[in-house]
Amino acid sequence: MATPLILKTSLFSTRHIHHLHRYYPFSAILFFSTTSHKPPKLRSLKSIKMEGGNEITEEAKENVNQQQQKKKIFVAGATGSTGKRIVEQLLAKGFEVKAGVRDLDKAKTSLSENNPSLQIVKADVTAGSEKLVQAIGDDSEAVICATGFRPSWDLFAPWKVDNFGTVNLVEACRKLGVNRFILISSILVNGASMGQILNPAYIFLNIFGLTLVAKLQAENYIRKSGINYTIIRPGGLRNEPPSGNLVMESEDTLYEGTISRDLVAEVAVEALRLPESSYKVVEIVSRADAPKRTYKDLFGSIKQR
Template identity: 70%
Template sequence: MASVTARPHLHPALALALPAATAKKFLLRSRAASTMDAASANSPDSEKKTTTVFVAGSTGRTGKRVVEKLLAKGFGVVAGTTDLQRARGSLPLDPNLQLVTADVTEGADKLVEAVRGVDAVVCATGFRRSFDPFAPWKVDNFGTVNLVEACRKAGVTRFILVSSILVNGAAMGQLLNPAYIVLNLLGLTLVAKLQAENHIRRSGINYTIVRPGGLTDQPPTGNIVMEPEDTLYSGSISRDQVADVAVEALLCPESSYKVVEIVARADAPNRPLQDMFAAIKQT
């Protein structure tokens, strides 16, 4: 592996001592420099690379894995969270990681500063179970829409959404599928996610929508199967593999303007994600 020249970074603890705007600009520049070095060391071309990624839902079980995998690949990460204390306790202490307060339910205008200056956004949010019957719509529909609109206002042109299989279950003839019924019992969650997907498609932003099957916290037990939208109606997949697909989408031009559905199967061949993305037609 080619060596990468180290660049000075601002440690998160020192960033707290600086004015917020100054600290953020310094961190973004240092992250970008680090990742650009890594990209140039591993790629023969000199085209502009995605260097800094905002992750919404960064302390969730999938979002946390996305953050870790982005950092492992040398990206700068801006982790959006509603609970900074929780984020400090659960996310890695890394000079390429910046924590920012960001609540997708509070509207696009409040999210603009959180995403300004990044190259891409990964949305891995999900509502937390509560007595609020509208929570799925506040987070999985309106929250995602708010984040997309914030990207448009801030000039961010790349958006990865972690959604779910069966969001379009009604059109697929899966109204009686037990998974479709259960997932919609809590505030029509899948319907809310579908509405957010439709907004993304109309937004003009360069998107990849990743629809995983049932999510597990265990390590992968099979290889990834990737299919076009409205194809899979059962199956499960490790959150680690979902994070792999979301991160690879940022690196793979063939993932643009596509909706992909993923599960894991023990009998599936181990294929490169880039090849799988290339096999899916644009929507």
């Protein structure tokens, strides 16, 4: 650390101070006034520079503006039924959003291009991490993954999207230094270990290429990545508005129940705000008889594993 340089302000002009600043950091130069009869009062060069000429003041303002500039939240699968709701809620709560989509034409009809806080970019999670690095960019501070394969005869589709696609997103985050990742997964992904292998929902969801198994493998990859994650496992997804109150449990607890996509989106957005959601896997459904609780309380009740 540089040795503090003590200067009498009566002997130096602002021009001299500005010249000295080229060689000494703010924290290393201290001043006291000799024109007062009171005991010397230490003041930093930064405060004096702020009181100086217009050039210094404008520079300080620019630094403040850069610090206050909001970074974006990248949403993968932004035109999906849940992803679109996440985008809408992020925008409604004042976030800047970068919507990652596979089909730009579809995005233009389903997302509001007129919102200055929304940027739409092409992002195919199956295309590899390098292309995702370009899509996410260095102006994104968090990634929310709301992707999901479309049912087809391609039995590898769940693995391409829900497994390899999610892994590609995680790798892109690691390359960019993005340290916040939120995944929308599903209850029953670990149904075999829960003794739910004969559960009709577990059987049905695995018919199309072992979808739940693919999701579980992606979850495990995230947990080992070192990135600050929140994995959200919702029950059966409904398009209707929310009804009842949110139930949040720890992993491998819920094996039935439904929840509105709107409420899932809300949980994802709240996870961004609350440190209590960090490094946790939560399972969520809604029930009419459940007590109403705050998100801080809900996330705080879930223990890390």
